[in-house]
Amino acid sequence: MQLLDTLSRPLRDLRISVTDRCNFRCVYCMPKEIFGPDYQYLRRDQILTFEEIERLVRVFVAHGVRKIRLTGGEPLVRRDLHLLVSMLSTIPDLDLTLTTNGALLAKQARALKDAGLKRVTVSLDSLDNKIFKTMNDVDFAVENVLDGMDAAAIVGLGPIKVNMVVKRGLNESSILPMARFFREKGYILRFIEYMDVGHSNGWRMNDVLPAAEIIKMIHAEMPLQPLDPSYRGEVAERWRYKDGSGEIGVVASVTQAFCSTCNRARLSAEGKLYTCLFAIKGHDFRDLMRGGATDDEISQEIARVWGKRGDRYSELRSENTLSLPKVEMSHIGG
Ligand code: SAM
Numbered sequence: 001m002q003l004l005d006t007l008s009r010p011l012r013d014l015r016i017s018v019t020d021r022c023n024f025r026c027v028y029c030m031p032k033e034i035f036g037p038d039y040q041y042l043r044r045d046q047i048l049t050f051e052e053i054e055r056l057v058r059v060f061v062a063h064g065v066r067k068i069r070l071t072g073g074e075p076l077v078r079r080d081l082h083l084l085v086s087m088l089s090t091i092p093d094l095d096l097t098l099t100t101n102g103a104l105l106a107k108q109a110r111a112l113k114d115a116g117l118k119r120v121t122v123s124l125d126s127l128d129n130k131i132f133k134t135m136n137d138v139d140f141a142v143e144n145v146l147d148g149m150d151a152a153a154i155v156g157l158g159p160i161k162v163n164m165v166v167k168r169g170l171n172e173s174s175i176l177p178m179a180r181f182f183r184e185k186g187y188i189l190r191f192i193e194y195m196d197v198g199h200s201n202g203w204r205m206n207d208v209l210p211a212a213e214i215i216k217m218i219h220a221e222m223p224l225q226p227l228d229p230s231y232r233g234e235v236a237e238r239w240r241y242k243d244g245s246g247e248i249g250v251v252a253s254v255t256q257a258f259c260s261t262c263n264r265a266r267l268s269a270e271g272k273l274y275t276c277l278f279a280i281k282g283h284d285f286r287d288l289m290r291g292g293a294t295d296d297e298i299s300q301e302i303a304r305v306w307g308k309r310g311d312r313y314s315e316l317r318s319e320n321t322l323s324l325p326k327v328e329m330s331h332i333g334g
Pocket residue numbers: 022028029071072073074075099100101121122123163164165192193194195196197201329330333334
């Protein structure tokens with residue numbers, strides 16, 4: 001049964017955060033000053049079990065969800081994640097992917113592929129170790145992420161997509177080197193505008209380098225032309241190199257809001273459903289399940305939540321929206 005929200009948007013894409021923990025402290029996501037040694041992460045009994053996640057996914061699929069992205073925090077720090085992948089990969093008509101920082105990918109790529117994962121997206125913000133280490137803030141080296149990508153490509157988890165968050169004044173000098181390098185490799189690089197998610201990253205509009213500027217910069221050296229979206233509601237705007245040597249994407253969530261086609265919901269590690277990346281409040285499915293709800297009751301609750309959804313934060317973003325309460329990115333995974 002196809003669900004539509006108050007703006008006639010269907011529910012197609014579910015992003016599942018499998019943990020709120022991470023082995024990086026990216027300055028734009030989990031800055032050390034807040035996510036320090038005393039930070040209270042969710043306890044094991046507070047996060048959804050793999051069985052609970054699988055059960056929910058089956059109900060979501062019955063409502064029209066066709067794409068699942070596993071995310072975090074860092075999904076690969078969740079023990080035995082490949083077991084969850086093997087449970088979800090048997091569900092028909094589902095595109096199953098994963099977004100990771102790549103740190104543990106070299107070790108896990110084979111098990112993930114064997115469990116039925118189709119593709120991965122790996123985040124990398126610079127090829128320059130000094131800049132990358134400033135951004136991940138745990139002294140993690142670029143080479144290890146590249147090894148993770150290569151391991152994933154070798155086992156067939158491709159085409160690999162690479163996410164680069166661009167923060168003005170921090171890594172804009174990495175845009176061209178990244179574009180050249182990944183064009184050569186044949187991986188699809190996507191530039192993401194730095195967003196005002198959560199409250200811990202101290203976001204300012206001035207920190208955003210607009211996607212149009214990024215495209216202009218690359219086009220001047222490696223001419224580009226726009227591509228049609230692969231499907232309605234695609235987040236990244238696609239561009240191809242005119243010489244046929246591949247494509248890139250830009251996610252202009254700040255400067256060119258795409259709320260009108262947004263068909264994504266997000267499930268936090270503790271089982272709360274968020275209907276927007278900038279949602280104030282999640283809807284609890286963990287206690288519903290643990291309280292003995294039937295699949296029918298869960299299905300009705302999903303329909304109720306989606307049916308009253310009217311989110312379009314990015315279209316309304318202004319100085320005033322900055323101070324609104326919001327969920328942290330590390331809880332709902334981007
Ligand atoms: N830990 C995994 C990773 O980094 O790929 C998955 C979770 S992470 C929250 C998902 C994506 O969100 C990453 O590509 C990350 O770079 C991006 N992200 C995090 N904070 C962001 C921000 N403030 N603005 C834009 N993108 C952000």
